[in-house]
Amino acid sequence: MSILKISHPAGRRTRVVILTILIALLLITIYAMGIFIPDEAAAGSFLEAGQPPSWKHPFGTDMLGRDLLARTLKGMAVSMTIGIAASAVSAVIAVITGIAAAAGSRYLDASIGWLIDLVMSIPHTILVILISFAMGRGLKGLLIGIAATHWCSLARLIRGEVLQLRSRQYVAVSRRLGRSGGWILIHHLLPHLLPQLLTGLILMFPHAILHEASVSFLGFGLPPEQPAIGIILSESMRYLSTGMWWSAVLPGLVLVLIVLLIDRLGEQLRLILDPGSAQE
Amino acid sequence: MALEAKNIFFRYRNKKPWILEDCTLRVEKGERLALFAPSGYGKTTLAMLLAGYLKPIKGQILLEDKPLPQKGICPVQLICQHPENAINPRWRLRRVLEEAGGIREDMLDAFGIETAWLSRFPRELSGGELQRFCVARAISSDADYLICDEISTMLDVITQAQIWNVILNEAEKHNTAVIAVTHNRHLAAKIAERTVELPDL
Numbered sequence: 001m002s003i004l005k006i007s008h009p010a011g012r013r014t015r016v017v018i019l020t021i022l023i024a025l026l027l028i029t030i031y032a033m034g035i036f037i038p039d040e041a042a043a044g045s046f047l048e049a050g051q052p053p054s055w056k057h058p059f060g061t062d063m064l065g066r067d068l069l070a071r072t073l074k075g076m077a078v079s080m081t082i083g084i085a086a087s088a089v090s091a092v093i094a095v096i097t098g099i100a101a102a103a104g105s106r107y108l109d110a111s112i113g114w115l116i117d118l119v120m121s122i123p124h125t126i127l128v129i130l131i132s133f134a135m136g137r138g139l140k141g142l143l144i145g146i147a148a149t150h151w152c153s154l155a156r157l158i159r160g161e162v163l164q165l166r167s168r169q170y171v172a173v174s175r176r177l178g179r180s181g182g183w184i185l186i187h188h189l190l191p192h193l194l195p196q197l198l199t200g201l202i203l204m205f206p207h208a209i210l211h212e213a214s215v216s217f218l219g220f221g222l223p224p225e226q227p228a229i230g231i232i233l234s235e236s237m238r239y240l241s242t243g244m245w246w247s248a249v250l251p252g253l254v255l256v257l258i259v260l261l262i263d264r265l266g267e268q269l270r271l272i273l274d275p276g277s278a279q280e
Numbered sequence: 281m282a283l284e285a286k287n288i289f290f291r292y293r294n295k296k297p298w299i300l301e302d303c304t305l306r307v308e309k310g311e312r313l314a315l316f317a318p319s320g321y322g323k324t325t326l327a328m329l330l331a332g333y334l335k336p337i338k339g340q341i342l343l344e345d346k347p348l349p350q351k352g353i354c355p356v357q358l359i360c361q362h363p364e365n366a367i368n369p370r371w372r373l374r375r376v377l378e379e380a381g382g383i384r385e386d387m388l389d390a391f392g393i394e395t396a397w398l399s400r401f402p403r404e405l406s407g408g409e410l411q412r413f414c415v416a417r418a419i420s421s422d423a424d425y426l427i428c429d430e431i432s433t434m435l436d437v438i439t440q441a442q443i444w445n446v447i448l449n450e451a452e453k454h455n456t457a458v459i460a461v462t463h464n465r466h467l468a469a470k471i472a473e474r475t476v477e478l479p480d481l
């Protein structure tokens with residue numbers, strides 16, 4: 001193995017890049033399928049209610065006779081939108097507040113610290129429900145609710161990281177070479193924050209989806225006719241005792257698969273971007 | 281035209297003993313000075329104070345009778361003892377040189393920097409190779425005063441000679457003052473016109 005590595009130094013990088021592109025393509029395909037599947041495909045027919053998986057319905061049908069594969073894919077698209085958008089917005093909030101806390105005045109740092117404590121002291125679910133309700137529920141309310149509650153721990157992490165980076169010698173050198181604070185932030189600090197940011201984003205993604213599911217389950221999120229993965233799972237709970245295992249297991253597996261894929265995507269991106277492995 | 285430290289006092293924490301107490305030093309432009317002291321006497325601290333990395337608790341650092349400029353390229357540049365700390369580990373080395381304003385071919389040749397190194401990351405080069413980049417960076421910023429804080433301690437003798445030759449050549453050309461902080465008396469005798477013992481200041 002070690003001989004192979006030495007004799008093909010470029011091969012590993014190419015393989016990582018190809019894997020990254022493949023995973024990204026797969027995620028995009030699932031997303032596109034969810035969006036382009038017509039609503040009729042997920043429409044129900046009581047003649048086919050509660051069928052186990054078959055060639056016609058690979059994921060079976062639910063108690064209303066709706067095809068679960070079509071519903072899962074459509075639900076996945078909605079959940080991915082919420083997951084990606086909410087965690088991206090959350091991450092941006094975290095970066096801005098984290099940097100502001102580390103680089104700003106002591107009062108700013110204290111007030112951001114206080115705000116983080118405040119948001120973290122309230123259980124997420126309750127806060128998401130409150131914000132989502134105040135913002136008019138539905139997709140928009142949920143997005144704002146989840147984005148506004150998930151930035152805290154990442155913001156703390158970034159604050160600590162920036163404090164540490166600011167005291168590095170190369171930052172001091174850069175300042176003596178006449179570079180401005182903004183230039184140093186963009187060129188010296190942000191590249192170091194990228195791994196934290198990627199990992200934070202990826203860890204936030206399943207969190208966001210699960211919050212979406214739980215809030216929808218409680219009736220404060222998405223309307224019940226919308227096929228979101230959380231709604232499918234919570235509906236399936238009602239029929240699990242009648243032996244309809246497929247309505248919970250298969251959509252659940254797809255959710256796990258998507259989360260794993262995004263996790264792998266993050267890991268591959270880190271391999272490409274990190275100087276420790278970039279040229280291996 | 282001089283860089284001056286006027287009666288400076290410095291300590292890292294309140295209530296700790298002074299590291300530098302009533303320390304005065306004057307370096308003329310174009311002068312070559314060697315700074316001597318045993319370990320722990322504040323050589324590096326004095327170097328950092330002179331280059332504006334630290335501020336004295338009492339006293340003043342004056343450049344041509346004015347305080348050091350806070351904005352823009354500082355005319356006093358410090359080259360540190362540990363090059364691996366002074367270079368961003370996420371930057372390819374090309375950017376390190378570009379940060380100080382462009383890559384000069386003659387400089388690369390003089391320091392023996394190979395073109396292939398420019399596209400590498402710092403962790404792929406040795407300490408001596410990185411130190412050449414730090415020195416090249418400080419010189420290309422067109423500083424009037426170069427403070428070299430034990431820059432050649434980790435280098436082999438040939439590389440040491442090579443780097444010091446380039447520094448002295450460049451200093452001659454641009455009338456740059458060189459302040460060499462060192463343990464090595466032979467090196468000091470070779471490069472400096474004047475030698476100062478830190479405990480005497």
